[in-house]
Amino acid sequence: MTAPLLVVDGLRHAYGAHTVLDAVSFTVNAGTALAVVGRNGTGKSTLLRCLTGAEKPTGGTVTFDGTTYEETAADIRRDVATVFDDIDFFPDLTVAEHLDLLARAHGVPDPEEVVEDTLHELGIAGTNRQFPSTLSSGQRHRLALATAFVRPRRLLVLDEPEQRLDVEGRQWLAEKLRSDLAAGVAVVFASHSPDLIEAVATDTLRVGGDA
Numbered sequence: 001m002t003a004p005l006l007v008v009d010g011l012r013h014a015y016g017a018h019t020v021l022d023a024v025s026f027t028v029n030a031g032t033a034l035a036v037v038g039r040n041g042t043g044k045s046t047l048l049r050c051l052t053g054a055e056k057p058t059g060g061t062v063t064f065d066g067t068t069y070e071e072t073a074a075d076i077r078r079d080v081a082t083v084f085d086d087i088d089f090f091p092d093l094t095v096a097e098h099l100d101l102l103a104r105a106h107g108v109p110d111p112e113e114v115v116e117d118t119l120h121e122l123g124i125a126g127t128n129r130q131f132p133s134t135l136s137s138g139q140r141h142r143l144a145l146a147t148a149f150v151r152p153r154r155l156l157v158l159d160e161p162e163q164r165l166d167v168e169g170r171q172w173l174a175e176k177l178r179s180d181l182a183a184g185v186a187v188v189f190a191s192h193s194p195d196l197i198e199a200v201a202t203d204t205l206r207v208g209g210d211a
C-alpha cells in the first residue's frame with residue numbers, strides 16, 4: 001500500500017483566544033479528493049491555509065510526501081498548487097503574461113502552448129491581452145483557477161473553487177478535477193456546492209460540528 005501524500009495529525013489553530021480548529025486529523029492519498037465542508041466561519045479556509053504553509057498551525061503537524069512543514073513550507077511550493085479567493089494579480093501584466101510567468105517559473109517545457117490551451121479550456125482566451133482589473137469577477141476567478149492548472153502539481157488546494165462560475169464553468173471544473181484525480185493528483189477543496197462535492201469528492205471532512 002502506498003503512503004498517503006498528505007498527513008494531517010492533531011491540527012489545532014487559534015486566532016488569539018479564538019480556537020478555530022481542534023484535533024483535526026486526516027490523510028489524503030494521491031488520486032483522491034477530500035471535500036472540506038461546514039458552515040460559514042467554521043475554519044475551512046484556515047485549514048486549507050495550514051495545508052499550504054500560508055498559516056502556521058498552533059499545534060499538530062502537516063506532512064506532505066514525508067516532509068513535515070517547519071517554519072515555512074518553501075520546499076513544497078513546487079508540488080502544491082493553490083487557489084484562494086484573495087489572489088493578487090500584477091496590475092500591469094496581462095492575463096496571458098501572468099500564466100506565462102507561472103508556467104516558466106515552474107519549468108513547464110512548452111509554456112506558450114500550455115498557456116494557450118489553458119486559456120481556451122477556461123474560456124478566457126479572448127481576454128489574453130487584458131489586464132486583470134478589466135475582467136469580470138467570474139473571468140477573474142477563471143484566471144485564478146488557470147494559475148493552478150498552468151503548472152505541474154501533485155496536490156491541489158482549492159478554496160470554494162466553484163464560486164462565481166456559471167453552469168458551464170462549474171461543469172468544466174468538475175471534469176478538470178476528475179481528470180487531475182485520474183492523473184494521480186491529490187485534491188483538497190472547501191466547497192458549499194453539493195453538486196461539485198458529489199461529482200469530485202472521494203471523502204468528506206466536516207469542520208465545526210453538524211450543519
Ligand SMILES: Nc1ncnc2c1ncn2[C@@H]1O[C@H](COP(=O)(O)OP(=O)(O)OP(=O)(O)O)[C@@H](O)[C@H]1O
Pocket residue numbers: 015020038039040041042043044045046047
Ligand atoms: N486572520 C484572522 N484573524 C482572526 N480571526 C480570523 C482570521 N481569519 C479567520 N478568522 C476567524 O476564524 C474563523 C474561521 O474563518 P475561516 O475563514 O477559516 O472560515 P470558513 O469556514 O472558511 O468560512 P466561509 O465558509 O465563510 O468561507 C472565523 O470566525 C473568522 O472570523
